[in-house]
Amino acid sequence: MSASTPPPLHGPAFDADPHPAYRWLREHSPAHRVELPGGAWAWLVTRHDDVRAVLADPDMLKDPARANEVWRRSGMGLPFDHRPSLVRSMVNVDGDDHARLRRVAGGAFTPRRVRTLVESAERVTADLVDRITAVPDPDLVRDLAYPLPIAIICDILGVPPEDRAEFHRRAAVLDSSGPEEVAAVAAVTDWFDDYLAHLVDVRLATPSDDLLGDLVEAHREGRLTRDEVTSTAFLLLVAGHETTAALIGNLFLILLRDPEQLERLREDRDLVGPAIEEALRMESPLQNATWRFPRAATTVAGVALEAGEPVLVSLLSAGRDPERYDDPDAFDPGRGESHLTFGHGAHFCVGARLARMEVRVAVEAVLDRLPGLRLAVPVEELRWWPSPIMHGLFALPVRFDTA
Numbered sequence: 001m002s003a004s005t006p007p008p009l010h011g012p013a014f015d016a017d018p019h020p021a022y023r024w025l026r027e028h029s030p031a032h033r034v035e036l037p038g039g040a041w042a043w044l045v046t047r048h049d050d051v052r053a054v055l056a057d058p059d060m061l062k063d064p065a066r067a068n069e070v071w072r073r074s075g076m077g078l079p080f081d082h083r084p085s086l087v088r089s090m091v092n093v094d095g096d097d098h099a100r101l102r103r104v105a106g107g108a109f110t111p112r113r114v115r116t117l118v119e120s121a122e123r124v125t126a127d128l129v130d131r132i133t134a135v136p137d138p139d140l141v142r143d144l145a146y147p148l149p150i151a152i153i154c155d156i157l158g159v160p161p162e163d164r165a166e167f168h169r170r171a172a173v174l175d176s177s178g179p180e181e182v183a184a185v186a187a188v189t190d191w192f193d194d195y196l197a198h199l200v201d202v203r204l205a206t207p208s209d210d211l212l213g214d215l216v217e218a219h220r221e222g223r224l225t226r227d228e229v230t231s232t233a234f235l236l237l238v239a240g241h242e243t244t245a246a247l248i249g250n251l252f253l254i255l256l257r258d259p260e261q262l263e264r265l266r267e268d269r270d271l272v273g274p275a276i277e278e279a280l281r282m283e284s285p286l287q288n289a290t291w292r293f294p295r296a297a298t299t300v301a302g303v304a305l306e307a308g309e310p311v312l313v314s315l316l317s318a319g320r321d322p323e324r325y326d327d328p329d330a331f332d333p334g335r336g337e338s339h340l341t342f343g344h345g346a347h348f349c350v351g352a353r354l355a356r357m358e359v360r361v362a363v364e365a366v367l368d369r370l371p372g373l374r375l376a377v378p379v380e381e382l383r384w385w386p387s388p389i390m391h392g393l394f395a396l397p398v399r400f401d402t403a
């Protein structure tokens with residue numbers, strides 16, 4: 001990588017190890033213009049303090065209507081307003097509307113509500129680990145990291161048990177489609193829109209004690225529009241499972257590459273929480289936070305931006321910035337540092353508490369029940385999601401000792 005040539009920011013080598021490319025960007029072009037599918041482009045911000053400043057800035061707007069014309073016309077693959085009933089959620093609005101939408105959904109993620117979900121997460125995890133011990137080709141991503149968060153989000157939303165397999169199947173298409181697979185994404189998006197509309201109709205007829213029931217009640221009282229109900233449910237699905245799944249996979253990979261760390265965790269369970277934070281810092285499951293658009297002309301990392309120019313901040317890069325962290329590439333659960341992987345400011349992740357709980361339950365179960373855990377294939381053969389958004393493993397085949 002030369003000092004004047006920007007590194008490739010896509011492709012299998014980047015997916016498997018994006019860190020050298022982010023290092024180059026931090027050093028040479030901390031607000032870098034990147035080309036996007038559909039003819040659009042964006043500013044990619046990579047230094048920790050710049051990322052934090054953008055996330056904290058209320059003049060960095062989330063409403064896509066504030067984006068410049070090139071971004072809006074490109075549609076970024078699927079046109080942004082393909083299904084308006086799926087995009088009117090807190091992550092795409094600012095100010096009072098944002099506070100209103102966040103208040104209604106936030107109730108599902110209070111410490112008390114998350115505590116009530118621990119038992120269900122433990123039950124689902126125990127079943128999944130049972131299955132892992134019974135299959136010939138166990139895979140910690142396919143068999144645990146992926147199905148656990150989906151099961152919990154279905155519980156929270158109140159998706160009926162008989163619909164969950166289909167829900168899971170459709171979500172998997174959404175997750176595994178690349179930016180060019182517009183038709184597949186459109187078809188699945190349409191399915192979710194229709195399915196969520198059906199669930200809302202069911203709750204309008206019969207109120208229920210789940211998050212969708214709460215959202216429908218808020219709609220009945222005039223606090224949410226119907227589009228905001230379905231958009232919020234869809235956001236929680238999208239935001240809540242792939243991220244958590246990728247974090248579980250990334251943490252296990254760190255531990256499997258360094259068996260001494262795995263043994264330390266097995267022996268000292270107090271290290272599980274700090275190890276989760278360290279995995280969040282080092283291997284953020286999200287490469288970037290969501291889009292932002294400056295309200296007016298501004299400067300980021302020394303670069304002048306016009307109003308509406310799209311901005312992406314790299315959480316994955318921020319976590320490895322040597323200006324912020326000593327020895328940033330070392331996994332050290334004892335460092336006790338904060339990170340930006342759940343965001344910062346008004347849009348800080350609503351589900352952070354839930355995600356931490358799910359990952360903890362998954363890690364504890366594996367430590368308890370899978371002795372001698374090891375990788376089944378060389379690290380170089382592991383497949384990563386070819387995604388410009390996610391940073392996670394597609395599969396994590398393992399072996400362990402049986403009694």
Ligand code: HEM
Binds near residue numbers: 055102235244
């Ligand atoms: C390891 C797992 C997760 C990570 C790394 C993560 C990361 C993030 C980040 C970085 C943001 C801020 C985005 C921005 O400012 O552009 C965010 C927002 C959000 N997250 Fe998470 N998330 C995770 C799990 C979850 C879960 C489990 C849920 C819920 C089920 C959830 C729901 C949300 C929602 C609703 C927002 C939007 C908040 C707002 O706009 O005010 N996330 N998340």
